[in-house]
Amino acid sequence: MADDFSSRRPRRWLKLLVIWGLVLVIVLGSAWTWFTLNWAYSEGERAGVLQKFSRKGWLCKTFEGELALYIVGGVAPQIWHFSTRDPKLAEELTRNVGQDMRLQYTEHRGVPTNCFAETPYFATGFTVIQR
Incomplete structure (x- = not known):
């Protein structure tokens, strides 16, 4: 009888x-994700x-863009x-593809x-440059 009690107790602990441990990992992971998304480096x-x-992704759809930075003509x-x-x-941004712009990020x-x-x-705003 004593053997049954002692063998169950360590399993419960x-x-x-x-x-x-799993709860701690989830809480720390969530806190890190929140911190990195809300604090700007x-x-x-x-x-x-x-x-x-464009809007890309298999499961997680995200909005992604490319800005061509021209230094001098011909390069x-x-x-x-x-x-x-x-x-x-x-x-x-989708409506302004092809435009010269200043992008805040x-x-x-x-x-x-x-x-x-x-x-x-992460883009936060933009201004179209009129030339």
Whole structure:
């Protein structure tokens, strides 16, 4: 009888330890995700031609774009990839593909999954440049 009691007790503690360990991992992972999405590492602006903007992904659909940064005429542009999480901004950007623009963005490093965006650069607004 004493053997049955002593053999059950460690299993119960092991079960509780595993459950609390999983809860801790989930809470810490959620806190890290919230932190990386709400705290900007840097913010700034880039100017160029909005060359491509699309909604991509198999399961997690994200809005992704490409800004062609021209330094001088006749030289191949540098392509800068960005994302946005705002559907209204995505709709406006879609209407302005092919336009020269200044794009405001924030950089969010360390986001644990690409379900939020494929790049660390999140567009927050833009201004069309009239030439």
